[in-house]
Amino acid sequence: MNHLLKSTSFVSLFLFMALxxxxxxxxxxxxxxxxxxxxxxxxxxxxxxPMAGGDPVVAVAEDPDGDGANLTIDPIDLxxxxxxxxxxxxxxxxxxxxxxxxxxxxxxxxxxxxxxEGGIAGRVTVAIxxxxxxxxxxxxxxxxxxxxxxxxxxxxxxxxSHYDESPxxxxxxxxxxxxxxxFPVTLVL
Amino acid sequence: MRNPSLSRxxxxxxxxxxWSTFGGSLLAQTLHGVVRAADASPLPGANIYLSTLQRxxxxxxxxxxxxxxxxxxxxxxxxxFIGYRSETRTVAISPGRNRLExxxxxxxxxxxxxxVAAEQESRLTVxxxxxxxxxxxxxxxVRGQTLGETLEHLPGMTALxxxxxxxxxxxxxxxxxxxxxxxxxVSQEGQQWGGExxxxxxxxxxxxxxxxKGVAGVEYGVGAIGGVIRLEPLELPYIPGTALRGQxxxxxxxxxxxxxxxLYLEGVANRLPGFGWRAQGSFRKAGDAQAPxxxxxxxxxxxxxxxxxxxxxxxxxxxxxxxxxxxxELGIFSGAHIGNLDDLLRAIERGxxxxxxxxxxxxxxxxxxxxxxxxxxxxxxxxxxxxxFEVQYGFQRNHRQEFDAHRPYSDSLAALNRxxxxxxxxxxxxxxxxxHRPVGRFFGVMGFSGMNQLNVNGRSGFLIPNxxxxxxxxxxxxxxxxxxxxxxxxxxxxxxxxxxWPRENGGSGDFVPRVNDYxxxxxxxxxxxxxxxxxxxATNLGTAWRPPSVNEHYNFGVHHGTAQFEIGDPNLDAExxxxxxxxxxxxxxxxxxxxxxxxxxxxQFIYLYPDPSPRVTIRGTFPTFRYAQADxxxxxxxxSVEYDLNRTITLGMVSSIxxxxxxxxxxxxxxxxxxxxxxxxxxxxxxSKTVREPHFEVESALxxxxxxxxxGVDYAEPPPGYHLLNASFATDxxxxxxxxxxxxxxxxxxxxxxxxYLSRFRYFIDDPGRSFVLRLSVxxxxxxx
Numbered sequence: 001m002n003h004l005l006k007s008t009s010f011v012s013l014f015l016f017m018a019l020x021x022x023x024x025x026x027x028x029x030x031x032x033x034x035x036x037x038x039x040x041x042x043x044x045x046x047x048x049x050p051m052a053g054g055d056p057v058v059a060v061a062e063d064p065d066g067d068g069a070n071l072t073i074d075p076i077d078l079x080x081x082x083x084x085x086x087x088x089x090x091x092x093x094x095x096x097x098x099x100x101x102x103x104x105x106x107x108x109x110x111x112x113x114x115x116x117e118g119g120i121a122g123r124v125t126v127a128i129x130x131x132x133x134x135x136x137x138x139x140x141x142x143x144x145x146x147x148x149x150x151x152x153x154x155x156x157x158x159x160x161s162h163y164d165e166s167p168x169x170x171x172x173x174x175x176x177x178x179x180x181x182x183f184p185v186t187l188v189l
Numbered sequence: 190m191r192n193p194s195l196s197r198x199x200x201x202x203x204x205x206x207x208w209s210t211f212g213g214s215l216l217a218q219t220l221h222g223v224v225r226a227a228d229a230s231p232l233p234g235a236n237i238y239l240s241t242l243q244r245x246x247x248x249x250x251x252x253x254x255x256x257x258x259x260x261x262x263x264x265x266x267x268x269x270f271i272g273y274r275s276e277t278r279t280v281a282i283s284p285g286r287n288r289l290e291x292x293x294x295x296x297x298x299x300x301x302x303x304x305v306a307a308e309q310e311s312r313l314t315v316x317x318x319x320x321x322x323x324x325x326x327x328x329x330x331v332r333g334q335t336l337g338e339t340l341e342h343l344p345g346m347t348a349l350x351x352x353x354x355x356x357x358x359x360x361x362x363x364x365x366x367x368x369x370x371x372x373x374x375v376s377q378e379g380q381q382w383g384g385e386x387x388x389x390x391x392x393x394x395x396x397x398x399x400x401x402k403g404v405a406g407v408e409y410g411v412g413a414i415g416g417v418i419r420l421e422p423l424e425l426p427y428i429p430g431t432a433l434r435g436q437x438x439x440x441x442x443x444x445x446x447x448x449x450x451x452l453y454l455e456g457v458a459n460r461l462p463g464f465g466w467r468a469q470g471s472f473r474k475a476g477d478a479q480a481p482x483x484x485x486x487x488x489x490x491x492x493x494x495x496x497x498x499x500x501x502x503x504x505x506x507x508x509x510x511x512x513x514x515x516x517x518e519l520g521i522f523s524g525a526h527i528g529n530l531d532d533l534l535r536a537i538e539r540g541x542x543x544x545x546x547x548x549x550x551x552x553x554x555x556x557x558x559x560x561x562x563x564x565x566x567x568x569x570x571x572x573x574x575x576x577x578f579e580v581q582y583g584f585q586r587n588h589r590q591e592f593d594a595h596r597p598y599s600d601s602l603a604a605l606n607r608x609x610x611x612x613x614x615x616x617x618x619x620x621x622x623x624x625h626r627p628v629g630r631f632f633g634v635m636g637f638s639g640m641n642q643l644n645v646n647g648r649s650g651f652l653i654p655n656x657x658x659x660x661x662x663x664x665x666x667x668x669x670x671x672x673x674x675x676x677x678x679x680x681x682x683x684x685x686x687x688x689x690w691p692r693e694n695g696g697s698g699d700f701v702p703r704v705n706d707y708x709x710x711x712x713x714x715x716x717x718x719x720x721x722x723x724x725x726x727a728t729n730l731g732t733a734w735r736p737p738s739v740n741e742h743y744n745f746g747v748h749h750g751t752a753q754f755e756i757g758d759p760n761l762d763a764e765x766x767x768x769x770x771x772x773x774x775x776x777x778x779x780x781x782x783x784x785x786x787x788x789x790x791x792x793q794f795i796y797l798y799p800d801p802s803p804r805v806t807i808r809g810t811f812p813t814f815r816y817a818q819a820d821x822x823x824x825x826x827x828x829s830v831e832y833d834l835n836r837t838i839t840l841g842m843v844s845s846i847x848x849x850x851x852x853x854x855x856x857x858x859x860x861x862x863x864x865x866x867x868x869x870x871x872x873x874x875x876x877s878k879t880v881r882e883p884h885f886e887v888e889s890a891l892x893x894x895x896x897x898x899x900x901g902v903d904y905a906e907p908p909p910g911y912h913l914l915n916a917s918f919a920t921d922x923x924x925x926x927x928x929x930x931x932x933x934x935x936x937x938x939x940x941x942x943x944x945x946y947l948s949r950f951r952y953f954i955d956d957p958g959r960s961f962v963l964r965l966s967v968x969x970x971x972x973x974x
Contacts, residue, residue, distance in 0.1 A: 010570045010578055014621050017566075017582035021617040021641045029643050029657040031690050031700045039597040041807060063807035065697035067746065071806060095599060102598035162528070164594065166543035175536050175543060176594065177528030180809030
């Protein structure tokens with residue numbers, strides 16, 4: 001009888017432990033709507049204004065989720081024999097915030113790289129016109145020079161290198177690219 | 190025997206007749222009882238031997254034994270147990286059940302032979318699978334490193350490294366969700382979602398470690414598909430009057446200037462007989478690790494751990510409570526945080542960090558902050574029949590924060606200093622087991638278990654979705670022991686229900702609940718045959734399964750460090766393993782060996798495969814890897830051999846070979862460890878009263894290049910093979926009658942430049958170079974026996 005009693009108390013102990021396991025199961029674990037939001041560059045805008053005057057060429061690359069699922073990149077039409085004043089803007093669509101100014105504020109840790117590839121290589125030259133406190137290029141403003149010649153196509157690769165691991169020297173890209181976009185470019189007569 | 194067919198024809202009916210006539214009365218007698226120590230506590234594991242019949246039995250954990258199928262008559266029965274004087278009794282067996290209780294007197298002098306014999310017995314019959322054991326003494330020689338590094342020296346074991354501070358144990362080519370870590374009886378529930386997530390284990394915990402290699406699903410449930418790492422705390426002192434005792438250990442590593450210290454104390458409460466306690470704490474701090482030619486930037490870490498264990502034994506009851514805390518902050522080599530594929534390829538081409546930094550103890554981003562808290566309560570109740578109940582409740586909270594390499598552009602976001610992601614996993618588990626009383630030669634256990642988990646993300650980015658899961662299982666296992674044979678069989682059923690909250694379209698959209706449930710069987714059949722003195726042969730046939738984990742289902746995003754865009758598959762099915770394992774063990778006077786060959790067939794093995802179309806995002810191009818399933822096979826061979834050349838010199842060899850093949854496309858499995866061979870020479874030097882048992886050891890570790898890989902899939906081909914030379918000297922110094930254990934070693938003595946294939950940073954940096962290591966341990970109070 002004594003042992004029966006002890007067995008009963010043992011079973012109660014187990015049931016109590018089992019209760020500890022089941023009771024916390026009421027919280028469904030459903031995330032809050034605003035959970036998981038971090039900074040994300042979702043929109044990059046290039047504005048190229050002909051130096052001689054005229055309407056600016058505006059091209060937008062947009063990746064609203066940052067995962068490429070809905071990535072759209074506008075094509076750029078440039079006219080041979082024209083020089084453009086360029087500007088680039090970055091926007092975080094998740095937090096609804098323009099972060100161009102932040103890049104400017106941390107310009108000693110950032111540099112844009114513009115590379116003409118394909119048929120436009122050698123025809124399109126990009127020169128960065130702004131510099132940071134160390135007199136190294138930034139790339140928020142630049143000029144785009146298109147030589148005169150035949151119509152052709154290619155891509156303009158735009159990279160934003162982030163330097164907090166290796167120091168910025170102005171000569172090499174870093175291993176941390178914050179953006180890396182290929183804009184299709186057509187030289188139209 | 191002139192006509193064998195005729196005699197065989199006659200044999201069966203004659204035996205049947207004899208059996209039916211006399212069998213019942215001739216062999217129906219049993220001898221049973223209990224073996225106790227002088228203080229009336231039961232003695233589990235004591236031997237009972239009938240010399241005339243050459244038959245025996247072993248007492249169960251309640252000290253009970255039973256020998257059946259005895260004929261009526263008089264027998265001489267020997268009762269023996271390690272550390273006790275043997276008792277010989279002459280017993281007259283009368284029809285029916287015969288009871289014989291024996292009390293053994295403690296032997297004042299534990300002779301070495303007795304100890305050796307008992308250890309030999311347990312080594313030969315430890316498991317039907319291959320098992321590698323690190324006891325407290327062996328652990329003292331390797332303490333201060335991560336669990337993966339600690340176990341790396343064992344046959345069949347390798348480590349998946351992410352820099353110097355993170356390493357995951359790999360059992361025969363398998364790791365993470367396929368290897369279960371059992372800490373103080375509770376299955377460790379950490380955040381094991383990637384190769385850079387290491388088990389949260391205190392390297393100084395006073396435990397004994399057992400690695401069970403192969404399928405162990407019946408005893409340990411769904412996680413144990415490839416192996417089990419068991420960390421069992423050392424027994425508490427319970428005997429009243431035991432003086433306060435403990436151990437202080439400290440160590441220093443020259444390479445990363447790691448300093449570590451640990452202390453544990455244990456004792457009893459003399460006013461409360463049956464109560465024992467132990468308190469333990471440890472601290473580690475290390476700076477940047479150094480490869481032979483450069484410092485590995487941001488690889489410093491620090492860790493602080495503590496544990497409290499309380500035990501109480503009274504009558505048939507036994508309670509054991511355990512609380513532990515693990516906390517670490519570790520830096521991750523920043524050069525491994527890669528922007529995109531172009532960046533990765535440039536870093537591989539460069540072959541070394543972009544900046545050669547200076548040594549420091551600072552931990553900057555990227556870094557991980559991890560805590561793991563465990564509380565467990567175990568209770569046992571033994572019935573007078575010898576049957577016993579065990580129940581266990583475990584609570585675990587795992588909290589992981591990972592900080593990205595650079596802070597957000599936005600000042601308002603940066604000011605929050607949020608981790609890139611933050612996960613907290615709460616697990617409640619319960620288990621009940623019932624060990625039936627030994628029936629004849631049968632020992633058995635049945636039980637059931639349940640677990641409830643909740644994983645919640647912090648406010649920052651998502652790595653895996655929030656989820657809630659319930660699991661439950663029931664199992665039964667019987668072992669039959671008869672002389673040289675031990676046979677076991679068991680089965681288990683497990684069920685798991687998971688509701689996760691992934692985003693609707695992978696990376697975007699609303700959070701939507703998705704429910705999956707799984708249920709299936711595990712089974713085991715094994716045998717050990719001690720076919721000659723000091724030799725045994727064991728075999729094990731086991732099948733186990735596991736449901737896909739949440740990351741395999743719902744991962745969606747870039748994996749830092751490898752620039753891989755990983756995509757889970759919500760439709761994955763459970764994977765199943767069927768393994769066979771044959772182990773030969775020998776524990777002779779001059780040779781000890783364990784040689785094991787195995788083959789495990791997987792159905793629906795879950796793995797990552799490269800998708801030919803890369804992912805183009807605003808941040809650049811990433812190679813895409815998707816989770817998929819295929820049949821696979823892992824075959825291999827582990828061996829460890831020790832040979833005493835004479836009383837001075839012992840030679841040792843440890844080898845691990847594993848082959849993994851995807852059977853569906855007939856390609857090698859990714860990330861299988863290269864073949865390994867360790868050669869060890871151990872020399873006992875002559876000691877004195879103050880310098881006891883000095884010994885010197887040289888180790889040569891050879892790792893072959895992994896030549897089995899699918900060309901063109903990985904960013905860089907497997908690195909070349911390498912050779913490391915290690916050496917150590919150890920002794921017990923008598924200082925004021927206290928034996929201070931001193932262990933001095935040098936790792937990678939030749940400062941060899943190498944990269945291991947299982948190092949996740951092999952794309953960027955060399956593995957660490959030479960390190961001098963000093964380890965000290967000082968017993969406090971009377972040393973533990």
